[in-house]
Amino acid sequence: MTNRYSLAVLPGDGIGPEVVGCALDVLDAAEARFGFGTDRTEITAGAQHYLATGELFAEVQDALRGHDAILFGSMGDPAVTPGILERGFILEMRQRFQQAANVRPVRLYPGVPTPIAGLTPERCEMVIVRENTEGAYVGSGSTVHAGTPNAVAMQESLNTRAGIERVVDFAFRLALGRRKKLTLCHKTNILVAAGQLWQEVVADLSARYPEVETDYVHVDAMCFHLPLTPERFDVVVTDNLFGDIITDLGAVIQGGLGVATSANLNLDGTAPSMFEAIHGSAPDIAGKGWANPSGAILSLALLLGHLGEGEAARAVEAATVQVLGELPALAGAEMGMSTSEVGARIAALVRDAAT
Amino acid sequence: MTNRYSLAVLPGDGIGPEVVGCALDVLDAAEARFGFGTDRTEITAGAQHYLATGELFAEVQDALRGHDAILFGSMGDPAVTPGILERGFILEMRQRFQQAANVRPVRLYPGVPTPIAGLTPERCEMVIVRENTEGAYVGSGSTVHAGTPNAVAMQESLNTRAGIERVVDFAFRLALGRRKKLTLCHKTNILVAAGQLWQEVVADLSARYPEVETDYVHVDAMCFHLPLTPERFDVVVTDNLFGDIITDLGAVIQGGLGVATSANLNLDGTAPSMFEAIHGSAPDIAGKGWANPSGAILSLALLLGHLGEGEAARAVEAATVQVLGELPALAGAEMGMSTSEVGARIAALVRDAAT
Numbered sequence: 001m002t003n004r005y006s007l008a009v010l011p012g013d014g015i016g017p018e019v020v021g022c023a024l025d026v027l028d029a030a031e032a033r034f035g036f037g038t039d040r041t042e043i044t045a046g047a048q049h050y051l052a053t054g055e056l057f058a059e060v061q062d063a064l065r066g067h068d069a070i071l072f073g074s075m076g077d078p079a080v081t082p083g084i085l086e087r088g089f090i091l092e093m094r095q096r097f098q099q100a101a102n103v104r105p106v107r108l109y110p111g112v113p114t115p116i117a118g119l120t121p122e123r124c125e126m127v128i129v130r131e132n133t134e135g136a137y138v139g140s141g142s143t144v145h146a147g148t149p150n151a152v153a154m155q156e157s158l159n160t161r162a163g164i165e166r167v168v169d170f171a172f173r174l175a176l177g178r179r180k181k182l183t184l185c186h187k188t189n190i191l192v193a194a195g196q197l198w199q200e201v202v203a204d205l206s207a208r209y210p211e212v213e214t215d216y217v218h219v220d221a222m223c224f225h226l227p228l229t230p231e232r233f234d235v236v237v238t239d240n241l242f243g244d245i246i247t248d249l250g251a252v253i254q255g256g257l258g259v260a261t262s263a264n265l266n267l268d269g270t271a272p273s274m275f276e277a278i279h280g281s282a283p284d285i286a287g288k289g290w291a292n293p294s295g296a297i298l299s300l301a302l303l304l305g306h307l308g309e310g311e312a313a314r315a316v317e318a319a320t321v322q323v324l325g326e327l328p329a330l331a332g333a334e335m336g337m338s339t340s341e342v343g344a345r346i347a348a349l350v351r352d353a354a355t
Numbered sequence: 356m357t358n359r360y361s362l363a364v365l366p367g368d369g370i371g372p373e374v375v376g377c378a379l380d381v382l383d384a385a386e387a388r389f390g391f392g393t394d395r396t397e398i399t400a401g402a403q404h405y406l407a408t409g410e411l412f413a414e415v416q417d418a419l420r421g422h423d424a425i426l427f428g429s430m431g432d433p434a435v436t437p438g439i440l441e442r443g444f445i446l447e448m449r450q451r452f453q454q455a456a457n458v459r460p461v462r463l464y465p466g467v468p469t470p471i472a473g474l475t476p477e478r479c480e481m482v483i484v485r486e487n488t489e490g491a492y493v494g495s496g497s498t499v500h501a502g503t504p505n506a507v508a509m510q511e512s513l514n515t516r517a518g519i520e521r522v523v524d525f526a527f528r529l530a531l532g533r534r535k536k537l538t539l540c541h542k543t544n545i546l547v548a549a550g551q552l553w554q555e556v557v558a559d560l561s562a563r564y565p566e567v568e569t570d571y572v573h574v575d576a577m578c579f580h581l582p583l584t585p586e587r588f589d590v591v592v593t594d595n596l597f598g599d600i601i602t603d604l605g606a607v608i609q610g611g612l613g614v615a616t617s618a619n620l621n622l623d624g625t626a627p628s629m630f631e632a633i634h635g636s637a638p639d640i641a642g643k644g645w646a647n648p649s650g651a652i653l654s655l656a657l658l659l660g661h662l663g664e665g666e667a668a669r670a671v672e673a674a675t676v677q678v679l680g681e682l683p684a685l686a687g688a689e690m691g692m693s694t695s696e697v698g699a700r701i702a703a704l705v706r707d708a709a710t
């Protein structure tokens with residue numbers, strides 16, 4: 001019997017189709033090597049599609065739902081009003097598919113140049129788990145006296161015990177399979193109500209995971225610790241808005257958007273999880289073969305791990321890390337290989353992977 | 356006629372008194388060299404004082420008010436419950452003295468080691484202006500069903516047109532005297548109501564300052580731009596919470612807390628402004644002579660500039676930068692000189708400064 005999975009593939013705009021194409025070549029190799037199969041449905045959506053049809057997430061959700069996972073390229077085009085795709089697609093998917101945890105590994109791979117002086121791969125090996133559906137992202141805000149000198153903008157951040165609990169529980173379980181350390185990142189001295197609820201949940205769940213050590217860091221102090229002492233972190237769990245900010249700092253540390261990747265995990269089995277590189281659609285370099293497909297291929301590795309194909313996941317990651325270490329530059333003409341050549345090289349390594 | 360100013364000096368806890376002592380030696384030198392005078396009133400407040408008396412800002416505000424400026428050391432002690440001094444003193448002072456703008460220069464001084472590979476002083480010369488009284492810091496939050504599985508924490512961020520206007524106007528005027536570029540940092544695609552009000556104010560005031568070019572960067576993208584392309588910024592204006600986060604990242608880039616400094620400016624003349632190094636009280640190294648007084652001395656330079664003693668301000672800054680460039684390490688035993696030796700050396704340079 002062969003494991004078979006159903007995959008929704010959403011290449012999107014700009015360099016999205018190029019890098020997702022590479023990831024699919026690598027997937028072919030992984031299937032051949034590790035003996036599982038996928039049925040793939042390509043879904044057309046994104047900025048171009050929105051400009052042509054006005055369609056956003058609502059129109060494709062039925063086509064996406066029911067798959068085992070979504071492989072996502074990237075979305076965006078300067079011609080689309082800022083906010084439309086974010087709120088009409090990305091955030092809508094996180095909500096409607098209850099992708100409660102945004103998981104971003106922050107690993108410095110050997111051979112990848114980091115802008116942080118003296119940082120070494122051994123010191124940078126963590127995962128940031130961001131709550132992905134609540135907080136400031138609930139979209140609750142309004143302005144009274146708009147357009148007048150006494151206008152007041154009110155913006156609300158809402159966190160439910162249930163929403164925090166599911167992501168903190170996930171983070172504890174993740175830590176259990178790693179170095180057994182969980183750090184809460186928040187701003188409890190200012191956001192007192194929310195901060196107390198987060199701290200309460202961490203304290204309560206910590207009783208269930210006594211092997212996991214917990215600690216706490218303010219989000220502003222995180223700006224020091226992430227670049228300067230990343231070795232103190234194993235799993236970091238944080239609020240939606242703080243996670244948005246510190247994961248981008250994490251991406252800087254690990255060498256930039258070219259290698260950073262993320263999983264938007266549905267934790268209750270009601271809808272598919274989504275996997276993507278965190279870079280944008282980069283319309284300025286689309287079609288040039290200058291994009292680095294490593295982020296997309298590493299997101300495929302996360303996807304395979306999520307489906308339970310751990311061996312294939314590890315092989316894809318190892319092959320990508322090897323090729324990343326060989327590239328003279330992370331992107332552009334100086335990368336020394338085109339996007340598809342990088343993909344083909346990684347695919348070849350996966351096809352020949354030892355177990 | 357000699358200019359005379361009245362100064363409240365608040366040394367605080369830990370290394371606060373040591374570094375403020377150095378700043379006052381430098382102030383003596385500046386007065387001798389540049390022919391102005393100060394009357395100084397030392398105010399006792401902080402963690403130790405709170406533990407002994409229970410007194411916070413409310414009890415010293417009358418002693419502070421009426422001075423031309425406040426020179427602040429640092430506050431804090433592990434024995435004080437987190438949040439007490441922050442909310443009972445620091446934030447209380449910002450509110451009651453209407454210190455509407457928190458101004459943090461981010462400058463990489465020559466000779467100061469930065470953790471950002473390849474960054475040079477010419478590329479890093481900006482000022483971050485943080486709104487200092489509103490936003491998430493209004494302290495409006497509550498939890499319904501607290502302690503139950505359906506608890507909901509609600510946290511509100513409030514911005515008024517007037518509150519935004521005064522700080523954006525200040526930032527425009529600052530930019531006018533510099534490279535004439537103002538960047539708004541926010542998260543307008545998510546915090547839509549607040550984001551629109553900030554953007555509206557920047558657009559409206561921009562008509563008054565047509566020479567100043569404006570642009571916009573999301574707070575998450577700031578984590579890329581600040582370390583990697585700081586040269587794109589001259590003056591950055593931002594919300595209270597985002598400012599708290601990105602100014603700490605700014606401090607990292609310029610070489611750390613030892614050299615970072617800030618002004619909490621009252622803009623309407625109703626109360627004194629406050630000047631401080633942004634480092635904490637560092638109780639672990641207090642009394643050892645290992646603290647670097649440069650942050651405190653640079654905050655004195657900001658204070659002198661604010662009082663209108665521009666020549667003295669420039670001399671204090673130049674002397675500090677020179678000594679910073681001579682130190683083998685920024686703090687600790689490896690600094691090669693004690694705290695007071697660093698202060699004395701800077702004071703000597705100020706005393707002999709050319710004009």
Ligand SMILES: CC(C)[C@H](C(=O)O)[C@@H](O)C(=O)O
Pocket residue numbers: 086087090091244544545575
């Ligand atoms: C595109 C945007 C809405 C999104 C966010 O703010 O979450 C992005 O920055 C991210 O981190 O995935």
Ligand SMILES: CC(C)[C@H](C(=O)O)[C@@H](O)C(=O)O
Pocket residue numbers: 189190220441442445446599
């Ligand atoms: C001490 C704390 C309340 C304060 C803040 O959050 O503003 C500090 O982090 C700062 O940046 O001055």
